[in-house]
Every structure is written in C-alpha cells, then in structure tokens.
Amino acid sequence: MRTHYDVIIVGARVAGSTLAYELSKAGYDVLLLDKTTFPSDTLSTHNFYGNSLAMLREMGVLDALLETGTPTYKRAVVQFEDAVIDGDFPAVQGETDCLCIRRTHLDDILFRHAAAQDRVTAIEGFRMTDVIRAGGGETVTGIAGVRRSGERESYSAKLVVGADGRGSLLREHVGSKCKGSVPTDFASYVGYYSGYVQDGEMHVELYKLGDKIGIVFPTSDGLYVVGIMFPLADDAWMKRFKEWPERAMRDIVNDGFANTPLPRRMKNAELEGPIRGLLGYDNDWYQGMGPGWALVGDAYSFKDPAVGQGMQDALYGARILTDVLSGYPDWSACWAEMAERYQTLMEEKMMFHYHLACQFTKNMPFTAEQTAVNRLIASDPEATRAFLGIYNRATSPQEFESALMRLSNWQV
Numbered sequence: 113m114r115t116h117y118d119v120i121i122v123g124a125r126v127a128g129s130t131l132a133y134e135l136s137k138a139g140y141d142v143l144l145l146d147k148t149t150f151p152s153d154t155l156s157t158h159n160f161y162g163n164s165l166a167m168l169r170e171m172g173v174l175d176a177l178l179e180t181g182t183p184t185y186k187r188a189v190v191q192f193e194d195a196v197i198d199g200d201f202p203a204v205q206g207e208t209d210c211l212c213i214r215r216t217h218l219d220d221i222l223f224r225h226a227a228a229q230d231r232v233t234a235i236e237g238f239r240m241t242d243v244i245r246a247g248g249g250e251t252v253t254g255i256a257g258v259r260r261s262g263e264r265e266s267y268s269a270k271l272v273v274g275a276d277g278r279g280s281l282l283r284e285h286v287g288s289k290c291k292g293s294v295p296t297d298f299a300s301y302v303g304y305y306s307g308y309v310q311d312g313e314m315h316v317e318l319y320k321l322g323d324k325i326g327i328v329f330p331t332s333d334g335l336y337v338v339g340i341m342f343p344l345a346d347d348a349w350m351k352r353f354k355e356w357p358e359r360a361m362r363d364i365v366n367d368g369f370a371n372t373p374l375p376r377r378m379k380n381a382e383l384e385g386p387i388r389g390l391l392g393y394d395n396d397w398y399q400g401m402g403p404g405w406a407l408v409g410d411a412y413s414f415k416d417p418a419v420g421q422g423m424q425d426a427l428y429g430a431r432i433l434t435d436v437l438s439g440y441p442d443w444s445a446c447w448a449e450m451a452e453r454y455q456t457l458m459e460e461k462m463m464f465h466y467h468l469a470c471q472f473t474k475n476m477p478f479t480a481e482q483t484a485v486n487r488l489i490a491s492d493p494e495a496t497r498a499f500l501g502i503y504n505r506a507t508s509p510q511e512f513e514s515a516l517m518r519l520s521n522w523q524v
C-alpha cells in the first residue's frame with residue numbers, strides 16, 4: 113500500500129469525509145482515517161438546515177441520505193418563555209427543508225461516498241497516536257498510528273488535517289493556540305423516542321424556559337430525538353440523571369416544561385436505546401493552520417449544540433480549506449500566508465454563530481429587552497422568517513436587525 117499522500121485526514125465523520133470528497137474533486141490524493149468503523153453512532157442531535165442540504169446535494173449525496181426514509185420538515189416552533197415563534201424556514205439556495213438524519217446513517221453514507229472517490233484511500237479502525245515532524249523541524253510531515261489488529265503504521269503527506277472532533281488529539285500534538293473559549297453552564301442529555309406525536313405539520317421544537325432548554329427533532333427510523341439541558345450547578349437534577357436517566361428525562365420534561373406541549377407529546381412515547389449525556393464542554397475556536405497541518409469541524413471550533421451549527425460549519429470548513437489549498441501550488445513555501453487566509457475566511461463564516469452559541473451556553477434569563485424582542489418576532493411572520501433565517505444562514509445578521517428595526521419603528 114502506498115504511504116505518501118497529498119493530504120492525510122484524521123477523523124472521517126462530517127468534517128473529515130466531506131473534506132476528503134472536496135479535496136479529491138480538487139485533484140488531491142487523500143488518505144482518510146478513523147479509529148472507529150462505520151456505521152457507528154456518536155452523541156449529537158444531528159439536524160441539518162437547508163443550507164447544508166444544498167451543499168449535500170452539490171456533493172451528490174443528498175439522494176442517498178433521503179433514501180434512508182428520514183423525514184424532512186420546514187417548520188419550527190420556538191418558545192422563549194411566553195413568546196412562541198412559529199413559522200417556516202426561509203429558502204436558502206432553493207432549499208427550505210431541514211433533515212435530522214441519525215449519525216449511524218449520515219456518517220456511514222458520507223464515509224462510503226468519500227471512500228468511493230478515485231483519489232481517496234480510506235481506512236477504518238485506525239487510531240492516530242503520533243504526529244511526525246521530519247528532521248525534528250516544526251513542519252508536520254505525517255502521522256503514526258495503530259490498526260485494530262495491533263499493527264503499527266505510519267504515513268506521510270504534504271498536509272495533515274485534524275477532523276478528529278472536539279477533543280482533537282492532532283490539535284494537541286501540533287500545539288494549536290486556543291483563540292477563544294467559553295465554558296458552558298449546562299449539562300445536556302439526549303434520548304430517542306418512538307410514539308412521540310406532534311400536532312400538525314412535522315417540525316423542530318425549541319424551548320428556553322427558566323434555566324432549562326429543550327429541543328425535539330423528527331429523525332430517522334420513525335423516531336424523535338429529544339435533547340434537554342439544565343445547569344451543571346443544579347445538584348438535584350445532576351444526581352437524578354446519574355441515578356436513573358430514563359426517569360429523570362421524563363420528570364424534567366413534566367417539571368421544567370409544563371407550560372409547553374412537550375409533556376403531553378412525551379406521555380406515550382417510548383425510549384429507544386440509552387439516554388446519553390454530555391457534562392460540560394467549552395465553546396472554543398483555535399488557530400486553524402500551521403506548517404504541515406490544519407483543523408476542520410469541531411477540532412477547529414465547537415459551539416453549543418443548542419444553536420445546531422456544528423455540522424454545517426464542518427461542511428463550510430471543508431470547502432474553505434479546499435479553496436485555500438487550491439489557491440497555492442506550492443504549500444511548503446506559503447504556510448504563513450495560507451494560514452492567515454484560512455483563519456480569516458473561517459472566522460468570517462463562523463464567528464457570528466460562535467458568539468450566538470456563547471450567549472446560549474450561559475445560564476442567563478432573558479433580559480426585559482430580549483423578552484420584548486422575542487415577543488416582537490413572534491408577532492410578525494416576516495420577522496419570524498428573518499429569525500429562522502439566522503439559523504439556516506438565509507438571513508444575515510444585518511438583515512435580521514433591519515427586520516426588527518422596521519417592526520419596532522412601526523410599533524412606536
């Protein structure tokens with residue numbers, strides 16, 4: 113087997129497989145590695161908005177994703193205390209629908225799609241353990257790792273990319289600088305339910321009431337995925353979730369979301385599989401490139417799951433990195449310039465939503481001003497569309513602000 117490539121990608125879920133596909137289309141030879149095998153699950157509520165559907169269609173993979181029978185939907189019901197924002201997502205690149213496809217399906221289809229490209233060599237069950245720097249210099253020139261069978265192997269490349277998630281080992285090895293980090297105040301728990309019944313058209317539900325956040329998406333295999341967040345500092349709920357998570361999930365829905373349709377809809381629903389939790393995480397972003405290495409997806413930046421931006425940013429990041437690399441014929445002569453360009457483009461694309469996530473991640477009640485704005489959005493279909501467009505990137509922050517200004521001037 114060959115041992116030298118243009119690019120080695122460590123991690124082969126949303127960020128890694130998408131990047132492998134994009135780089136192969138741009139004419140690069142890629143080695144795609146993951147310590148896991150596919151299909152396999154990972155903790156996520158996994159919703160894609162319309163902008164991602166447009167990218168997945170362009171990648172030629174959307175039809176395969178839809179063939180899993182996972183339903184699409186275009187409606188959102190967001191309840192911020194007493195303000196209920198109910199409407200359809202605006203179209204973005206011709207797509208109005210969202211798709212919340214289980215990671216067992218999604219990551220497997222993305223991985224197989226990447227692996228099927230002529231220029232991609234893919235290895236499952238290979239764990240990267242070390243980064244290689246030829247001649248003891250600072251430029252990364254390869255990786256070493258171990259197969260599940262126990263065989264140790266090493267590979268070299270012009271560039272090694274960390275698509276290895278939130279706790280990226282590659283990031284640690286290359287010493288990427290953390291450029292911002294905001295710890296969450298919340299614990300998150302996720303479960304899959306059958307027999308969950310919504311009223312009317314299928315939709316995403318998002319609730320923020322007091323110090324609790326709830327989210328529900330229709331997903332694959334006839335299930336709904338329910339995510340609940342409550343403060344890490346709440347010892348009573350922490351204890352109950354640790355002791356008996358299935359029971360705690362039901363109790364917190366009945367207790368914390370009593371003024372919403374959630375308890376009624378959950379009443380006859382049955383839990384399918386375990387309740388899984390994530391106890392604390394940082395909203396962070398890192399230096400994205402250095403000599404011989406780069407980061408994409410969660411390895412570059414993790415954002416609070418409540419804003420649902422992680423997977424689309426993984427898709428955007430794969431495209432941005434491919435564009436940057438394609439612009440430079442000799443990478444070895446231009447690391448500093450490429451790194452600056454990559455950082456600038458990534459930050460332009462992602463910083464607004466990173467800051468949004470940093471707000472969501474703090475256990476702060478809505479201010480009087482925010483409450484007034486939430487009610488204003490809920491009262492007006494155009495403002496509702498503009499608000500939902502912030503999530504699927506149909507609306508720029510400036511357009512959203514203009515929609516609010518128009519409404520508040522009109523109401524004075």
Ligand SMILES: Cc1cc2nc3c(=O)[nH]c(=O)nc-3n(C[C@H](O)[C@H](O)[C@H](O)COP(=O)(O)OP(=O)(O)OC[C@H]3O[C@@H](n4cnc5c(N)ncnc54)[C@H](O)[C@@H]3O)c2cc1C
Nearest residue numbers: 123126127147156157158159240276277409410417422423
């Ligand atoms: C509770 C929760 C809910 C979420 N909900 C949403 C949502 O609704 N919408 C959304 O867009 N985002 C959501 N996210 C975020 C989303 O899950 C991530 O942004 C996304 O998974 C990032 O993809 P990735 O490919 O960068 O990393 P990952 O999905 O973490 O994949 C990393 C891969 O790297 C591999 N790997 C790691 N280390 C090594 C190694 N040493 N050697 C080889 N392989 C390695 C792992 O096996 C893994 O397969 C949620 C996250 C959480 C935690």
